[in-house]
Amino acid sequence: MGNAYVPGLKVLEHTTLHLERRLPLKGRVEVRLGDRVTHDQIVARTELPGRVEMINVAARLGIDAADVPAHMLCQSGDSVQQGQEIARSHGFFGLFKDSLTAPISGTLESVSSVSGQAVLRAPAHTVSITAYVDGEVSEILGDEGVIVTAGGALVQGIFGVGGESAGPLRCLASDPEAVLLPEQLLPEHRGCIVVGGSLVTLPVLRRAVELGINGLVVGGIDDGVLRDFLGYDLGVAVTGSEDLGLTLIITEGFGPIAMAQRTFGLLKKHEGDLASISGATQIRAGVIRPEIVIPCDAPAGEEGGGSAEPELAVGTLVRLIREPHFGALARVRSLPIDLAEIPTGAKVRVAEVELLDGSSLRIPGANLEIIAE
Amino acid sequence: METPHSIIATDCGSTTTKAILIEEHGGEYRLVARGEAPTTVEAPAEDVTLGVRNAIAELSELIGRPLLDSQRSIIKPYDGRQGVDMYLSTSSAGGGLQMVVAGVVRQMSAASAQKAALGAGAVVMEAFAANDRRLPHEKTELIRHLRPDMVLLAGGIDGGTKKHVIELAQLFAAADARPRLGSSYLLPIIYAGNAEARDEVREILQDKVALEIVDNLRPTLEAENLRPARMKIQEQFLEHVMAHAPGYPNLIAMADRPIMPTPAAVGAIIQRIAAKYKANVVGIDIGGATTDVFSVFSGVYNRTVSANYGMSYSISNVLSEAGVDNVKRWVPFDIADNALRNSLKNKMIRPTSIPYTKEDLQLEQALCREALRLSFEQHCLLATGLKGVQKQADIGAMFDQDGGEGSLVDLLALDMIIGSGGVLSHAPKREQAALMMLDAFLPEGVTRLAVDSIFMMPQLGVLGEVYPDIATAVFEKDCLVALGTSVAPVGPGKAGRTVLTGKIGDEHVDLKYGELKLLPLEDGKTAYAELQPARGLDVGAGRGRLWKGELSGGCVGILLDGRGRRPFGWASAPEQRLDQVRRWAEAAKA
Known part of the structure; x- marks a missing residue:
């Protein structure tokens, strides 16, 4: 099937x-290949870009957008502190000057003479990831994280x-x-x-x-x-x-x-x-x-497994995952090739299964969950 | 170009890859076989072509002819014993094409950008507008979080103000977003706004994103020009998005024509059919996670996607949006709210399981009606005329509340509804599919109903781009299953009163308010009808006016629906509703 x-x-x-313990963006890996790590140990961290504030300088100072760069008191790339004056109008004959202060601390990213806007970016904040389980670092994923085994x-x-x-x-x-x-x-x-x-x-x-x-x-x-x-x-x-x-x-x-x-x-x-x-x-x-x-350690004589997906076959232990026998365990008796009609009237591929009480049913393959034994 | 004898087309869906084989025999192209296999875009395979080859291998087994060689490559051309002449494909695997759009005014350029993206087959994750009241930092954080495959940026008419669209460009530059499929390439942004702002937009964005510039999609307030943006989206879909999806470079190399996004292909075939018959058509494809709605009214095409309405992954969202009572009203047996909720949530967590009992089926079909209804309502809201158009006011316009900006969907003018998706195409009885569509869309007047037999519209859509006549022929003969025609008078009624009289063929019609009647009329046959609605009611020719014409049959027949439109005639008491639903199902033999 x-x-x-x-x-x-x-x-x-x-x-x-x-x-896989991967950061949302590239960052810094804090552990080395082969290190033993605990579940709460930080294995990698990164800086997420800070939030952006867009300030309409032209409107706030009552000037044309084209004149905004000339009225800025700091340049793109400069660090600014919250409350610091970042732009000032020339006023009327030197009087009635308007000024604009930074609403957040951060960096002045850009100034536009078309939109009249200044873009301020807050400092980056740190995001870290832990090992999640006690184990060993088996692979370093470049600057993005690690594999813990x-x-x-x-x-x-x-x-x-x-x-x-x-x-x-x-x-x-x-x-x-x-x-x-x-x-x-x-x-x-x-x-x-x-x-x-x-x-x-x-x-x-x-x-x-x-x-x-x-x-x-x-x-x-x-x-x-x-x-x-x-x-x-x-x-x-x-x-x-x-x-x-x-x-x-x-x-x-x-x-x-x-x-x-x-x-x-x-x-x-x-x-x-x-x-x-x-x-x-x-x-x-x-x-x-x-x-x-x-x-935990592997029980004596048992190898770690479970990677291969089990196939539905005669003898497979399954669980029914739809009413009216939801949750019941059964064993596959046969897998007929021909479509069979189920109570809804639909014709589908089914498996003949035997419930633990000995009764047998024809259940759509889609409604069976394999139980790994 | 020589017309091929044998064509394979696949559709790589999120869960299943479906392959069809179309061949010419005796001068006629027909569907020969259909095969399917699980899609292999996810780990552990992470190569979409594996699923494609498996689906083709199943086709090969079914027809008993080799289609793949020892390297599992498609054998080309067909030599009379093996192989095919052409291979085409569509894809929506891995979530399809996920886009963010932006425009200056939400109802104008942002709405046009949304239409362009949807028409190109995208899922629109978010539409930003300069006037959408969110703060800039909220928008930048959202853009970064969404990680779309692509962005369509529009705004401003050509020659108009540049300021706002430049602000939007700055927003995307500041967001510094990465595309969904990896950080190794730049996010594609298509600029389709004010042509005079191109230099500034280029200066702001060109080092940070993969910028493409096309003609303005809203060059004037009165006109939309969506085609250049749509074409560029599909081109970028191939060059950027698919080129980074697992196995897609191989799929692109395998196919003889560009891979189309699945919804774009479905939209293409629906437009082709609407044009051929000069008909107003609504198509709906209800999937596990999403529902696509397509419409063509008076030649105007619209597509919407309801990203979280579907029958498995999104089943719980339909319940949450529709409400328990609205789902329950369609269930023909008594069920406690808690049992209904648990049952549908269990489907959500085991999405590939199928109903086994009749009650389980009825519950899913009740939910389907609400999923279709909600998706169709969304479509009606979005499929509108252009907003912001300046009009000369005359007396008529002053009284016309609609003002030309209302929905383009006109149910009385609708000629045909085509349903697709497992719950409709694979309903155990076609009558059930017909009743689900009737209940969900509430078509008015005379409307043909059909379903896609095995969901092959995507493959026929991409085929239609190369061989439109072959695609149309196969669509009509093998894809479309005519269910019949619905006849529903519109207007107020009272229980027991006659709403429609007349003749259909030799049958006399006397339809009472609240009734649903089924008249058998085989597929391929038509019956001449003269239908007289009661005073104040309209069946398509105007209030109280006689309707004359041919009604088409189908595997269900003619459904005479006297249950009322605007409003629909629900009983007020729950136990009476239960009785209504049972009677209707019985009448429709569903």
Whole structure:
């Protein structure tokens, strides 16, 4: 069936990650090849050009645009301080002079005799990026950043909000179906990444922010709760820059949905370990999913893997990602070539799958997610 | 130039690359086969030609003839056993062409610049104007943040004041923005403003950007001259944007003609059809992320793109913009708000999944109606006459609130709507596609409805640039699926009252307000009709006047729509609405 299915989200016990840490503009790399770095260590920084103020000198001094250069008290390229006089009219017989002061500190970039405008630019400000995970610098990307390589467990969520964060994992749900309660969150969880079960509610989110919890990882969320937490209705799934006080990662989808057993088990196994998380999601071309990275050594005899995309084949373990069996696990029994009619009346390529209870179904390939085993 | 026997055309979309094979048999060009493969512009492949070759390989398997050699190059020419004579392509992969436009006055030169960019197939990320009330530093920061592929800068009539357009040039110089596809080349800016400001604009911008200068797109208040800017945009699209996209230099080398942006190609074929039939046409292509609307009214072409209305990636944005109630009104079963929201959000996060249950399908089709409606409303707002034109006022004009600046879209004068995109082209029943279009556009009077059978308008658009007759022939025979004709009287009505009487062929018509009726009339057949709207209602010949003419059939038939226009006759109570929606679906056999 080629690629007519949804590649599964990665839930890997151990893999080698090569994380690109790139600046928005060229800048300066602060680490060297082979350096060991910690998640909060700055690896590169750059200066972003300062904001621009355009001053209509001609209008402010009541002169022609062509006369503006002659009335400037400083030249292009000069540094100016806020409040410094930068232009002055000659006035009437030397009287009634008007003057113009710089609204910001910065550099005079240009003066135009056509538009009568002067362009002032504020000083650049510094932007830096951290390593995000504990690892090693394996490549320097010119003046733009580095690749940090780290070995560890990787869990991809389906959707998230909030940026990068880190903290020790605390699994508070007793099982994947459990619904997290506000009273389960305690002051001692400050700075932690808390793992819940099937659903997160608004009181839990609010309490987590109040306590300074760094991140929450749960199976599902009601869309109405997400809207109330964000303060707006999310239109397009491009997230990661929200300033919410914590990072939220949803592993399964919208509505109460038990966290996949495998995901829950892996997170529970790493109870107390340091995890780096990112809620950044981009469901567009160049898809980005939220992730939980737990740096650790490879278990004995297990190589880092997960790079090859698994193919849908007879025997593949899959998850159904559309109603009426949303979330159910099944195994592919056959992949018929002919199109089959589904309950909507559409004729599509299907896979015959057997649910764990032994019943069998014909499900469109597009509605199957491969579970890496 | 010898006419080719065999032509492959591909459309490289964001997710799928679609290839079609067109061949001449017995003096007639027809679609032979269609193949597709995932687009490979993203990592790990990062070479768009890989997906193109995979799609062509599928074509080759389907027809049982080699089309690629051992190096996976297209075999040319066709020698009777293998290969093809020509290869063409369009592309919207990697987000298509993303532009920022700027003009001095928002409703005048900025609006004209927007039209030029949209007509060239771009997504307009932002339109700046000297009078848009944002502060300069806000604008420069936004320009830098947006990182467009290209900028179109306009403003001022030739010989008019230069000051404002020069200020805009300074704004772009100050922003020092980088193009989307990398920092290794300069941002292309096309200047199409006041010709007398060219020297100053050149002085301000030439060292900072890749500046191109073309004729003013608004040389006088009364005239638009969009063609030079459009042509330059498409040229720059190839030279700058595509040349930096993964694998595109190879694709450009593979193709026998320049690669066209997908929407520009669709617009080209729609204009060709409108010209051939001297018809007013609206075309709509609803995708996963965006919806394009094209219209030709009295020969004037307009295109808009609703960047965040679509059926998968943007499904949640449609819900957010339309509101839950507006989506829910089209759902023929009871559903709680929360369940509806969760269901549509789950589609957003798993955009390639498809409805499995009937209810799931009905929910997506309800959402589709709102996506189409919102996109069409945006189109009507943007497809206007020129603003700022000085007119001699006469008594008539003084009473004419429209003043010639209103929307060019006139539903009563609209002859045909062509729908495209998966949700319409692949609806399990054609009746469902017809009803979705009817509900979303609310066509007035007599309007033909059609869908693009397998979404091949882009390929036919680029083919039409070289062989217009072949493209038109294939479009009519293999692309367009005639659904039928909608007949909808316009004007107020009351439940149970007759709104339309008359004859269609041998059938007597007696349509009541609130009713939807379907009369079968096969594709390729027409029926002579005489239709008398009730007093005060208009079916295309004027209020209360008899309409006579031929109605075209299709795989659905003639849809007599007495549900009301201006306003549409919704019941006020939710349970009655539910009943209405069920009755309409039943009547249309959807």
